[in-house]
Amino acid sequence: MTLTAEAPPTRAARPARRPSSRRRSLREAGAGYAFLTPWLLGFLLLTAGPMAASLYLAFTDYNLFAPPQWVGLENFTRLFSDPNYTQAWKVTALYVVVGTPVKLLASLLVAMLLNNAFRGKGFYRSAFYLPSLVGASVSIAIVWKAMFIDGGVVDRGQQLLGFSAGGWVGDPNRTVPMLILLTVWQFGAPMVIFLAGLKQVPTELYEAAAVDGAGPVRKFFRITLPMLSPVLFFNLLLETIHAFQIFNSAFIISNGTGGPARSTLFYTFYLYIRGFQDFQMGYASAMAWVLVLVVGAISLVLFQTQNRWVHYSGESK
Template identity: 50%
Template sequence: MIHQRKNNIIAYGFLTPFIIGLLVLVLGPIVSSLYLSFTEYNLLTPAEWVGFQNYVDLVNDRTFKQSVGVTTTYVIIGVPLQIISALLIAVLLNKKMSGIGFYRTVYYIPSLLGGSVAIAILWKNIFGVNGLINEFLGVIGIEGKGWVSHPDYAIYTLIALAVWQFGSSMVIFLAGLKQIPRELYESASVDGATKLHQFKSITLPLLTPVILFNLVMVVISSVQAFTSAYIVSGGTGGPSNSTMFYTLLLYLKGFSYFEMGTAAAMAWMLLIVLSILTGIIFFSSKYWVHYDN
């Protein structure tokens, strides 16, 4: 008994830094942000309790509605394209050929640079008025546009950037493909199944758990996208707020307009929406995700 108590004391001693960090750096800010979401707070004066007024104001805020629309467009178009691109490239790279390691590295590098300011600046220059895209279009006689500064096209340049950075999902798909027994493909070939039928009947069903994981991760990262929109728009949300992502507006509310109470309310609304989206995905998974049986 004494020996067990001594071990418990030692264990709690080692756990103390983690527990303090959890309380001070994680749970403390979470509780504080929840309180601040019900207050009017500008970082300079004491917070003043306003109840649900921040949430009511956001629902009636035109810019807030625009940010929800822009983010929704980004997620609805970008997420499927990222998943499909990652899966197809993973299938192509899951073959035995010379230099396959090099090609895998090339496709994965953009993901390593994902979210960086440098890549966002590069993308802004590529799709700028005098960028690489317009130079290429000029060669074939097409007059280019300022893609990142045009309200009708700016969001699609950011979607293209997100799709280009599918490396992480691709690597996970590759790992899943390696777990599929080759005997299944050999048996299907003997029975006369084409490559397309093998993909539909073997690859996709056995990859559904991996697809579920990638889908959840990509949805969360897409909803939280910030850096690319901030850099490309110069922190303004672009022309007609065409690239005003939800997280960008949240940042502006908190650190440009000093409406920290409103920003906290937006953060909690984001948490609720992400929880609902994740819950819907997991609930639907029982209809399309197949495990060992």
């Protein structure tokens, strides 16, 4: 009996090692941060950095030509004794409280009209949105000023209708209404958002309401407005913040003076005068941070009170 040597068993080829889940997650995170690098650099250099610098300057006396001198809370205490600062808040508050609701109402009404089916609907949507494309540009402010001066289109229209003649630009009681009309005329952006919200309202709700005998007014307050409340909240928040930032139109119409009788001395306009005409950068920085705190407080109030009137789909009230 002969013994034969058996061949040693061959080892199966080991599968290639896969990178661990931790290493893979680190690699993915690194790729994500690499793509975010341009945004992070822009945020740090163009947003966070200037904000930190302005916060420091708010506690200093700085005129751009000499090193800043620390003065503590002096810039903030000066605000309460500055009559122009008080006037700036009055003009801005009037513009925000009146202009924002009127703009939202106009955009909602036009959106409801454009939500119906009719010929040329696309053309009218584009025509109503067109003024928002130019924004608060210098050219629009110049044209608006030319319309409301003595002998302008508005003045001639007043004469034809039998109203007292006279331009709005030189009348302190008409300058803010004139600027409110300008911002209302540019209602295209909130109109488009309202129109998108109207498309999401189920038609079955209107059909059921019609069967119950509900009229147009009742449908609006019982169906349309509650279903649009999230969109209304979004538009209200954005337009309120934008209203506090009015500058270009007031600067152009008043020729950079804030007149007549300080009627166009809006908050950001006065901040610009203090910072870039009087070179009181510390005082202007304090004004800027007060504005940030006020707008932040108003935004917080809106978010805290939204549970009382904003109805989200699928949420029980």
